[in-house]
Amino acid sequence: MSNLNYTNDWYGMSDNAILKELAGFIKQLRLKKNYKQNELAEKAGIHRVTLSEFENGERSISLLTFIELLRALNELELLETFKVQTTISPLQMAKLEGKKRQRASGTRKKPVNKKLLPLSKKKK
Secondary structure, three states: OOOOOOOOOHHHOOHHHHHHHHHHHHHHHHHHOOOOHHHHHHHHOOOHHHHHHHHOOOOOOOHHHHHHHHHHOOOHHHHHHHOOOOOOOHHHHHHHHHHOOOOOOOOOOOOOOOOOOOOOOOOO
8 A cells, every 4th residue: 555645746647556546545544444345345336346456456446436435435525625616806706796786766755744643632
């Protein structure tokens, strides 16, 4: 198993080397959570041999299978890195602020004058 505590030169690695790092990462998580290969494979809905060959760098897996493994390991939050963050430039923000509804303007109706009724006199 490779040491995942160092920073990899991902650009300098071959595709197969990156797959081996991902496999080592899954294996490390599995061992940390004390799962046997057959337990994790069953939980992820894959065959144990598939998991074993992947962890040993003998087989590549699909992205869906990788996600199933992360789900089975309760590690889906690792995918936050890939979430698209939408940012708005200050210019776009100013345009949006300008489009917000302003207070309605126009002539207001004058209030209707109601005749005031005399107050009833208190009885003595």
